[in-house]
Amino acid sequence: MKKPLTFLILLTTCSILAQSTLDLNYYLPQNVTYNKDIPTPKQVIGHEVGEWHVTHDKLIFYMQILAEKSDRITLEDRGETFEGRPILLLTITSPNNHQNIEKIRQEHIALTESNGISMNTDSMPVVVYQGFSIHGNEPSGSNAGLAYAYYLAAAEGPEINALLDNLVILMDPSFNPDGLQRFAYWANTNKSINSVPDKNEREFHEVWPNGRTNHYWFDMNRDWLPVQLPESRARIKSYHKWKPNILTDHHEMGTNSTFFFQPGEPTRVHPLTPKMNQELTAEIGTYHAKALDKIGSLYYSEENYDDYYYGKGSTFPDVNGGIGILFEQGSSRGHVQESENGLLTFPFTIRNQFTTALSTIEAAKNLRIKLLDYQRGFFKDSRAEASKSKVRSIVFGDSKDASKNWHLAEILNRHQIKFHALSNDATINGKSYKKESSYVIPLDQKNNRLIKAMFEKRTTFTDSLFYDISAWTLPLAFNVDYAEENNVSHLGKEIIDLEPLIGNISGKSTYAYLFEWNEYYTPKALNSIVEKGLRAKVAKSPFGLEGKNYDYGTIMIPVQNQDLNPEELYAFLKGVAQESQLQITAVATGLSKGIDLGSNQFDPIKKQKVAILVGQGIRPYDAGEIWHLFDTRYNIQLTKLDMSYFSKVDLSKYTDLIIPGMSSTGNNAISKKDAERLKEWVKDGGTLIGYRNVAEWVDKNEIITLKFRKDTLVAKDISFAMKNDFKGAQVTGGAIFEAKLDRSHPINYGYKNDRLALFRNTTIYIEPDKNSYNNPIQYTNNPLLSGYISEENLEHLKGSVPFQVKRVGKGRAVIFTDNTNFRAFWYGTNKLLMNAIFFGDIM
Secondary structure (H helix, E strand, O other): OOOOOOOOOOOOHHHHHHOOOOOHHHOOOOOOEEOOOOOOHHHHHOOOEOOEOOOHHHHHHHHHHHHHHOOOEEEEEEEEOOOOOEEEEEEEOOHHHHHOHHHHHHHHHHOOOHHHOOOOOOOOOEEEEEEEOOOOOOOHHHHHHHHHHHHHHHEEOHHHHHHHHHEEEEEEOOOOHHHHHHHHHHHHHOOOOOOOOOOOOHHHOOOOOOOOOOOOOOOHHHOOOOOOOHHHHHHHHHHHHHOOOEEEEEEEEOOOOOEEEOOOOOOOEOOOOOHHHHHHHHHHHHHHHHHHHHHOOOOEOOOOOOEOOOOOOOOHHHHOOOEEEEEEEEOOOOOEEEEOOEEEEHHHHHHHHHHHHHHHHHHHHHOHHHHHHHHHHHHHHHHHHHHHOOOOEEEEEOOOOHHHHHHHHHHHHHOOOOOEEEOOOEEEOOEEEOHHHEEEEEOOOOOHHHHHHHHOOOOOOOOOOOOOOOOOOHHHHOOOEEEEEOOOOOEEEEOOOOOOOOOEEOOOOOOEEEEOOOOOOHHHHHHHHHHOOOOOEEEOOOEEEOOEEEOOOOEEEEOOOOOOOHHHHHHHHHHHHHHHOOEEEEEOOOOOEEOOOOOOOEEEOOOOOEEEEEOOOEOHHHHHHHHHHHHHHOOOOEEEEEOOOHHHOOHHHOOEEEEOOEOOOHHHOOOHHHHHHHHHHHHOOOEEEEEOOHHHHHHHOOOOOOOEOOOOOOOOOOOHHHHHHHHHOOOOOOEEEEEEEOOOOHHHOOOOOOEEEEEEOOOOOEOOOOOHHHOOEEEEEEEEEEOOOOHHHHHHHOOOEOEEEEEEOOEEEEEEOOOOOHHHOOHHHHHHHHHHHHHHHHO
16 A cells, blocks of 8 residues: 655745646646536636635535536535534536436435345445545645536546446535634635745644634534534434445645555554455555556555544444545645645645545445445344344433433434333333433344444453544443343334423422432523522432432522512523423422421522633633533533733633643643732632643642642663554543542532543543542542553552542632543533532532
8 A cells, every 4th residue: 555656846836836827727637628618616716726725605605606507416505503604515426316316315225224135236326425624724625625526517528427327426515614714714814925835934823723623613523423513413414314335534634744545554443343344445545546646646544543433534434334534635734835745735735635536436436336235234244243142222311311311312313323212110230210211222223333332331452542532432421321231121112203302390389499400401500590690509418308309419499589579480490491401399398308498508509600711722622612511501601711811801700710621832821920810819719620731730830739640651671663652552542431429529419320430531640638528529449431541540540539629718729630521422521510610619
């Protein structure tokens, strides 16, 4: 796969700097005629491909024009992004295929079913999904999409006709519309007439958070499996509608790199991926090599990148019967930049992406029958594995949190995994499962491998290096109880349409209303209540009332002395219950078993005003996940304070300040003076909430004192060539660990079990406090649940604490060593942050 190439002079200096001779022929195959009725990109958007960075609106406008002009293209609007941009999909094939497109799709899907075993693939089209620029500041993909769509619409002759007769191409011109728009604005507003390739030029240094991410600063190339974002949900629906044979994902990498195509590192392939998958990937790779050889572009494969985490676009197809292919192009990050390989121009990066888009469909055409037969065999083998497995079903649920469990079922539904209601209430392995809030997944279905990928716990690996996380076990991420069973005895009615949950209130009261803190959306409900100016209190002890037991953290809303009369209060709380999908209970008395409702063990809840630090020095992913949680799930206002003006902010306005994880340079982002100001603010009653390396920062700046377990590992018998692997093996890139909980502590209100699965991707280990009651969350002595951690780091982790809260004057400093809001699908620990917000002053 790796071939030596003669070094290519990318373009002459004159043409690079002026780009006066750039035209569409630079990209297009020669000796091909083009339909003059099909407009070129320049005729529609006003500039040549690669002359400027295409904005998303112009990209979409051109695709709409092509769909109007060409009988080879239909256009589907699949929804919109957070910023209201359309999420489009082009279906490109021959006019004859378009006339029979639904029949072609149904026959293609039939290949994945048990009745597809005898189907003849000789004349079936192969399906290729091609997506561009899921990272908005890796724009050569989407810009190449302009030329690529034009070629598919306008090229004429027997070769293109034969190709389109044998292919259905699903083209996603922009995986990340919001990010692409943000980066195009940056690159274009910093473009000079005389291009400046100096790497220090402002054009190549985006402002925070840069254009990589979507609106809420998520890396969307990690969301294919959990599907928490609108862009992901649109493409996953299209994916499962078609089950493509090949999916390509066009990215960019560092400027000094050349061009990468898969296969990647051979030892870093997930065990659920068949060997034939990698063999086909390599065979397709020969087409990319041939095409890049022809234009003289340097490239490599089988290095750097892996095929492990199924949440990436290039890996997700591998567990769904397809072939996922990652392309990585060295990035110009603007229009022309110096690199180790000479001056790297934006048009050159576009041409490589365009060239490999063409080589992909050439490979698909020539390997059509092999790809179709592989897909059929994949699902046949998956069903056979399921029929032989001792595990016949998986039951999952949460007896006190239907919403969180519903959202896990929502993921299954989006991936077309069959699941059923629980036939009756059950107790399995000591855990209670309620019929109305539990589900059963039969494993005897075609998506058996995908189910395994979601639910398995894996702790042994062939390699100690991972490009991304090594574990994502969904029931642990959601903190739901689950059990593998060797029967299907609890199988109830199949869930075809997952109906939304409906909250309710039990009746009217003239005394008080209660709701337990277990349900996922209780923070949303409580915030609505205190924002309304109503009084609410939290129970610091369990109690029983009117035949029902209430746990730590139960919320009580008294009826008397409120700004609303009893009728108005009932109507308001009924709306809160419905909007927050929880049950509110009306009670007629305050006399209970345990603490009475008038007890001092009920503490008042204060209205919170929360801010978060963002900007240079802060990790945008971590900040975006918190912003998304507050804004889209809990409807809580969150003030984003940028580091550029933080020193001028009056902190007395805020009850809580969140500092997400800091970037590698973040420890110096907050000045010593501002650190002192923060400390005084905490002393005056503020709650400082810090994540990840903020633990080290608060200790260094003497806001609170923490004791850390330090790494003392020394390399012995490790050669220079092995240095990177040695260091990489000590990285905990993302694994899941078990902690024990003190459920009486306010940070753990709402958790019904005394064990909690925590996601961890740091090597920060805090020693437990000498007083046990100050260690409400503590890792067990056998903490590894799923994923990779080195033996040395595992020893550090045992018995350490991922959470500490310390009083500073009238306020509190709350520290988490890891991200409790990881990638929006770690529902199980979202409530820890909410507990810190609402109950911080009673910790």
